[in-house]
Amino acid sequence: MYQYDTLDREFLADRASEFRTQVARRLSGEITEDQFKMLRLMNGLYLQLHAYMLRIAIPYGSMNPTQLRKLAEIGRRYDKGYGHFTTRTNLQFHWIKLADAPDILDELASVDMHAIQTSGNCIRNVTSDPYAGATAEEIDDPRVWSEAIRQWSMLHPEFSFLPRKFKFAVTASAKDRTAAKVHDIGLMVRRARDGTLGFEVIVGGGMGRTPFVGPTIKQFLPANRLFSYLEAVLRVYNRHGRRDNIYKARIKILVSALGADEFARQVEEEWTRIGVDGDLPDTEIARIRGAFAPKAFDVLVNRSEAYEAAIATDPAFARFARNNLKPHKRAGYTIVEISLKGIGETPGDATSEQMELIADLGERYGQNDIRVTHEQNLVLPHVKLDDAHSVWLALAEAGLGTPNINLITDIIACPGLDYCALANARAIPIAQHISQRFADPDRAELIGELKIKISGCINACGHHHVGHIGILGVDKKGEEFYQLTLGGSGAEDASVGKILGPALPANRVTEAIDQMVEVYLRERHEGERFVDTYRRTGDAPFKEAVYADAH
Amino acid sequence: MPTRIRLEAGGAFAAAEDPFTPVADDQDIPKGDVIISLARFQTEGDRLLSEGRAVGVRIEPAEEVEALAYDLPRLSVVAVAFPKYRDGRGYSSARVLRERLGFRGEIRAVGEVLREQAGFMVRCGVDAFEPADGSTPEQWAHAVRRHRHVYQRAADARTPAFVERPFVERQEG
Numbered sequence: 001m002y003q004y005d006t007l008d009r010e011f012l013a014d015r016a017s018e019f020r021t022q023v024a025r026r027l028s029g030e031i032t033e034d035q036f037k038m039l040r041l042m043n044g045l046y047l048q049l050h051a052y053m054l055r056i057a058i059p060y061g062s063m064n065p066t067q068l069r070k071l072a073e074i075g076r077r078y079d080k081g082y083g084h085f086t087t088r089t090n091l092q093f094h095w096i097k098l099a100d101a102p103d104i105l106d107e108l109a110s111v112d113m114h115a116i117q118t119s120g121n122c123i124r125n126v127t128s129d130p131y132a133g134a135t136a137e138e139i140d141d142p143r144v145w146s147e148a149i150r151q152w153s154m155l156h157p158e159f160s161f162l163p164r165k166f167k168f169a170v171t172a173s174a175k176d177r178t179a180a181k182v183h184d185i186g187l188m189v190r191r192a193r194d195g196t197l198g199f200e201v202i203v204g205g206g207m208g209r210t211p212f213v214g215p216t217i218k219q220f221l222p223a224n225r226l227f228s229y230l231e232a233v234l235r236v237y238n239r240h241g242r243r244d245n246i247y248k249a250r251i252k253i254l255v256s257a258l259g260a261d262e263f264a265r266q267v268e269e270e271w272t273r274i275g276v277d278g279d280l281p282d283t284e285i286a287r288i289r290g291a292f293a294p295k296a297f298d299v300l301v302n303r304s305e306a307y308e309a310a311i312a313t314d315p316a317f318a319r320f321a322r323n324n325l326k327p328h329k330r331a332g333y334t335i336v337e338i339s340l341k342g343i344g345e346t347p348g349d350a351t352s353e354q355m356e357l358i359a360d361l362g363e364r365y366g367q368n369d370i371r372v373t374h375e376q377n378l379v380l381p382h383v384k385l386d387d388a389h390s391v392w393l394a395l396a397e398a399g400l401g402t403p404n405i406n407l408i409t410d411i412i413a414c415p416g417l418d419y420c421a422l423a424n425a426r427a428i429p430i431a432q433h434i435s436q437r438f439a440d441p442d443r444a445e446l447i448g449e450l451k452i453k454i455s456g457c458i459n460a461c462g463h464h465h466v467g468h469i470g471i472l473g474v475d476k477k478g479e480e481f482y483q484l485t486l487g488g489s490g491a492e493d494a495s496v497g498k499i500l501g502p503a504l505p506a507n508r509v510t511e512a513i514d515q516m517v518e519v520y521l522r523e524r525h526e527g528e529r530f531v532d533t534y535r536r537t538g539d540a541p542f543k544e545a546v547y548a549d550a551h
Numbered sequence: 552m553p554t555r556i557r558l559e560a561g562g563a564f565a566a567a568e569d570p571f572t573p574v575a576d577d578q579d580i581p582k583g584d585v586i587i588s589l590a591r592f593q594t595e596g597d598r599l600l601s602e603g604r605a606v607g608v609r610i611e612p613a614e615e616v617e618a619l620a621y622d623l624p625r626l627s628v629v630a631v632a633f634p635k636y637r638d639g640r641g642y643s644s645a646r647v648l649r650e651r652l653g654f655r656g657e658i659r660a661v662g663e664v665l666r667e668q669a670g671f672m673v674r675c676g677v678d679a680f681e682p683a684d685g686s687t688p689e690q691w692a693h694a695v696r697r698h699r700h701v702y703q704r705a706a707d708a709r710t711p712a713f714v715e716r717p718f719v720e721r722q723e724g
Contacts, residue, residue: 005716007700007712007715007716008712010699010700011698011699011700011702011712014697014698014699014700015698017697018697038636038637038665038667039667042667121637121639151702151712151713152702152703154702155670155671155698155701155702156702156703157642157670157671157672157674157675157701157703157705158639158642158643158646158671158674158675158705159639159642160639160642160671161636161637161638161639161642161668161671162639163639235643238639238640238642238643239615239640239643243612243637243638243640273651277704278704280713281713283713284713284716287713287716
């Protein structure tokens, strides 16, 4: 993992002390709530329905046990004993008192964490592959580039007041676990035929009111020219992105209005003018790369007798292994996904006790490395197969053993109307209801990969556009209704889902999901996931099943 | 005479008298040094300069500073407008003026110019400020120096972290 040095630490200390004086100015009445808004939003502090919400950055979803324990401690001391992991791999506390916020930022800084740029129209937390450094699929470690981008974007003097927020995803695997094509910029690490490292640059994807799968504007950007190119993209956007309408201000609207070719041409022209002065020296990339050098893995054989024995004797562990363990690049190791989607629970929530347990497991079995996925789960990326059963036993005892990664109950949901001032409808109760309906793990496994994503409003924090089944909460004359979309994906087969038909009342949603699942089980061909069947058959049979009664 | 905060050559911030009168497009041009719009400069600039006075141009967020490229040696001031603090186009304008067009005169931030933006503005090459929040030069200087380190190379002379680190590490030995 990247280690903060004196310089990084002094930077955070300066930021925290600045915020302390700003809060003091607000509490003393020297500045109004309206004037304070700009300041608090630059530090991840939102005013929500019931209280302040503090959004803490977990850069590229990567943290160590000390950091996770600190989050647990903050949750216990300043919140209600839990936190919420988000689709941006951040952590939110929803019940914060303003007067406590400066102390919390100091606590965070003591473990090299912060809330900088988790809100506002600036460059936000970078998403990266939660399996980075552990999967054999990757051609480079995307954390190296994510960390370099984190630093470059930190209080960027030119790009802190963009037309709208700006989100990066960096991936180096063919299987995309970052939703790179629906980010403002998606960087996909590529290797040229001669072995040179570079990026395919995708710009202008996004969700919200106007969802787009982003176009590729550069097929191969040499890695050592990354930062001058990013500066060019951001400058073209900063100067020409729309600022007259908040809903048309994201870069996707500019790219779509100009056309990808014209946008790419403008970037190219700007990039030429910037030249190599805008790039980071190779020595700095090398320094950062050094921080991600693999820990010493033990030399093991592929087959673990302890693991095989546990699989043979403990069917519940076998089920967990089938769904939550993923192949590791090193023989005898595995990637453990920890589901924060317990049946009937709030997606992404973890109690302070659960966080502490995961921190302990990360320390004892996982090389001090813990990741957050954009699907709101946690990952221990480096666990020995020999230890997998012990890890699972501990997880299961803490209510963290749900064997449902990528299954129908592994639902993404935004906080929705239970917390958020922007929401039109609740998202969490819908997720809980669906989860309970499909609680039978045999049935969930029979259904296979099915990504349900729920947003409580059109801002799409729950990524509904890219759900195999997306659910969007809408307000109809004061009543909560839910619009279903089918066929979306945020992965390498990215696509935006299509609306199935009229929105349904809350009490019809789970039933409709069940009806569509039945259609899938009836229609599917060998090896097809739900989304594959849908793409083959089109929406007719699904529509028929959901809206049959309405005829 | 009104004042503005100037960043002086030695790095200090001080209140300085402002010899320039900002002139709206529908106002008559008064005597003395003036700051006028880009459109007005393009039609009246030559005449005003030939009268021997100093002229500055105010650049709105939607205007491209590149339009001034050939005129910069004749200009004393470019006033970069920030009508709303949220509108960040002026930061790009300032950087392009300094880094690409080589402008050496005063770049002045006008509009909703707040203390919290001071550090960003200085880094982008702005060296004169008309604060809208009543900040004093001391408060301004304090805000600018709040952060001991910066992570990027920009239009100012500050050493970015990636250059600074090897020295810090050596000292810590």
